[in-house]
Amino acid sequence: MGRAPCCEKMGLKKGPWSPEEDNILISYIQNNGHSNWRALPKLAGLLRCGKSCRLRWTNYLRPDIKRGNFTxxxxxxxxxxxxxxxxxxxxxxxxxxxxxxxxxxxxxxxxxxxxxxxYQPSQNSKRHSKINHVSNKGPTTSESSNNNSTSTINSTNNSTSTKQHIKIAPNSPQLSSSEISSVTLVVDDNQMVIIKEEKIESSSSEYFPKIDESFWTDELSTENNMVVGHDQEIQVREENVDIFTTSSKMEEDMDFWYNVFIKTGDLPELPEF
DNA sequence: AAAGGGTGCAACCGCGGCGGC
DNA sequence: GGCCGCCGCGGTTGCACCCTT
CATH class of the missing domain: 1.10.10.60 (Homeodomain-like)
Structure with a gap:
């Protein structure tokens, strides 16, 4: 079934926006918001399609947009x-x-x-110098096409005594958007952080265990272990995993920690949980 | 000064996800 | 469960401006 192209209706303007159009869009959104882009141009009196309005607003007219060169x-x-x-x-x-x-x-x-x-950055080697890959055991099938890896990191935080299991993102940052993945951090008794990344071919249904809503809640359920459970070593280590509950503080800490990791490739002191 | 090529960026296109019915 | 419409995303295009010759 073909999709009707945007702005197919005759009479809708395309191309660069005029200052007048900008003003109309800005004042309409300021007064009425943009709950329905489809209806917006008609209500605002613009000869544009909703998509064009949304793009103009989000990419150019939004008040919180930072203009100017990138630092x-x-x-x-x-x-x-x-x-x-x-x-x-x-x-x-x-x-x-x-x-x-x-x-x-x-x-x-x-x-x-x-x-x-x-510029051939040394980030990878730098990161690998701090992340010790202890295993790389993918599923027994499709090993060549699945790039599962487990990493451990020495944490300088000595205050925790239990294993904790932190799911930081449904998609691995190491993988492209076409791949389904899971990233999990596990802090064990020895203050080792295990990073579990799992790359799953989107066409491979065998790697899609049934996940109910509880998976995305704060509590660690057995479903979580299923998702990361292709790696036997991780499964064993997770036997002693405590129930993981989050607080906003913890989420902030993890977000900070993860941001530093992403930005610098270094692993800052692990937040206390 | 003019022509041609390069660059930057706004805008468009089409697809996929998601929610409502 | 399937259809439909809306929205958001990533890829691509078009054009104005700049630089070089």
Missing amino acids: KEEEDTIIKLHENLGNRWSAIASRLPGRTDNEIKNIWHTNLKKKLKN
């Missing part, structure tokens, strides 16, 4: 994040306040990609 720090962050997230521009943009996915995508294609060609 060195922002560029470095983009490079780091792209290394980990791939072309997931919206995910990258979400970590750069005031920057849009479109802007980041543009800067990447026009600027950073070229920079990287001449």
Whole structure:
């Protein structure tokens, strides 16, 4: 079934936006919000499709957009994040306040990609010097196409005495958006952080254990172990995993910890849980 | 000064996810 | 469960501007 192309209706304007159109859109959204993009242009009196309005607003007119050149720090962050997230521009943009996915995508294609060609970073070796890969046992089938890995990291935090299991993202930053993955951190008795990344071919239904809503709640359920459980060593280690409950403080700490990890490749002191 | 190529960026296109019915 | 419409995302295009010759 074919999808009707955007702006198929005759009479809808395309191309660059005029200042007048911008003003109409801004004042309408300021007064009425943008709960329905489809209806917005009609209600605002714009000869544009909703999609065009949404794009203009999110990429250009939004008041919280940071204009101007990217700083060195922002560029470095983009490079780091792209290394980990791939072309997931919206995910990258979400970590750069005031920057849009479109802007980041543009800067990447026009600027950073070229920079990287001449720049062979040592981040990987740096990271690997701190992350000791203790096993790399994928599922017994499709091993060649699945890139599962488990890493341990020495933590300097000596205060915890129980294993904790932290799911930081449903998608591994090491994998492209076309791949389904799971990333899990486990802190064990010896203050070792185990990073479990699992890459799953999206077409391979055997790696999609049934996950109910509880998986995405704060409590660690056995379902979690199923998801990461292709690695036997991890399964054994997880036998003593305590129920994991989160607090906003803990989430903040983990977010900070993860951000430093992403930005620098270094592993800062592990937050106390 | 003009032409041609390169660059940057706004905007468009089409697809997929998701929710409502 | 399937259909449909809306929204968001990533890829691509088009054009204005800049630089070089």
